[in-house]
Amino acid sequence: MRRSGLQRVGLRFVALAYLALILVGPLAIVFWRTFEDGFEPAWNALTTPDTIHAFKLTLIITAIAVPVNTVFGIVCALAIVRRSFRGKGFLNAFIDLPLALSPVVVGLSLFLLYGQEGWFGSWLSDHGIDVLFALPAMVIATIFVSLPFVAREVVPTLREIGDEQEQAARTLGAGSWQTFWRITLPSIHWAVIYGVILTTARCLGEYGAVAVVSGRIQGQTETATLRVQESYESLDLAGAYAISIVLASMAIFVLVAFTVVRPREETA
């Protein structure tokens, strides 16, 4: 028994040391470095016009991408679990592609599609529509990289709850719309919320794909994450740290909020 206790503590030590060295340590250092000289340098770095613009842009992109991905994710999950059709296996694998694909490859693909020499490029420029190096391409890139999160969370929950309640509702005369709002959605809402949280975090933090399609024009197409890179490259470490802290705090906040709000039995 004493040996097994020792093993247990040993494994616990390995796991906690791993998390401390890779995850907690680096984050703690950045928090410390940011506020080393008090709040003022960090505050000044955050309130420059370019940084405020960058945060606004990030929020606008997120506000467009998250609702689109939420609707898509729910419809997609319902189609995968509740409907039968040809090519379902293909859809199931295809939906995960944005997770496994490099964001730079995503950015490059959009760059090639909407750029001057791309398939849509000349038509778009003839009609005076700016897609590349402007908001539309950045929104599309962000939607692409965060596409599967809601569907991935909702699919297993839908499988688990089964469709007996839905069938009962249908038999009792409810339409498909009514069944969805009154039966299906209430039973998957935790999965949807968690999917939305992950999607939001991914949208706020997207870097690689947006770096390619935005052109990184300071004060125009620079998002908060691009601003971190820009500040770091122009040797403005205080600025880079301050923006990072805000982004990291957002990420930590949504995770903690979810852990607190989520019902106990699902965390077990």
Place this chain on the structure above:
Amino acid sequence: MASLASIAVARPRRAGARASRDRAATALSLGFVTTVLLVLVALPIAALLWEARSEGAQTFWDSVSSPQAVAALKVTLGASFAVAVLNAVLGTVTAWVLVRDGFRGKSLVNAIIDLPFALPTIVAGLTLLALYGPASPIGVNVAYTQTAIVLAMMFVTLPFVVRTVQPVLQELDPELEQAAHALGASRATTFWRIVFPNILPGILSGVALAFAKAVGEFGALVIITGNIPYDTEVSSVYIFGRIESGDAAAAAAVAVVLLAISFVTLLSIGAIRHIATRHERA
């Protein structure tokens, strides 16, 4: 269920109308999903493939096999492989501790596992540089080395194996292990013969996802690796460099290689799931 069925039979006319409305709903939702995927995902990827083949097979091959592209791909695959192995071991240990061990603050530890999913990758790179860079308060400086690549990849892939193994361990009845124990099996035997075969599919699919993520990682690597060609430049950074210098064809060629790696990884995850659930389907 029997009474519900009889109600359905009692109203054949409405049921027929409903069946056709159901088909319409199926068509509508599938149409929506397919359109979004075609326009947002398939079309850009088609444009990428088109660009890669536009200047002929020879040019494609020259771009892929250029010394700098090959060096970048080698270091990317090498580091990703190392990260996959490290994840398999450390991720499994972490999942085991989170499920079978009990200590104060465990739910907090459980919550921070997902942090790398939520944290912007560029911020991840910057934080790693703060602890393991030139200004390191603990005197460890691995910035601009290949170690930094592995470190950054480990950060962004940390949750994958933990989150695929954890639910399987939770479902696994501890009585199985106790029974093996009671029958005289040692701890090691119990783990390798009872626990390991059960969690292996979880480990493998987590490792495959982590590998795919590591191969494509960009944001966490730009700052901490220094992007030195032939040394710490990974494929995604190489592609980015080609785009910046206006060489879209070369960028597209290497991007196609990464795309192929992503596809193969996804297919193997599908195969692992297929094999792992064969008992349930039988």
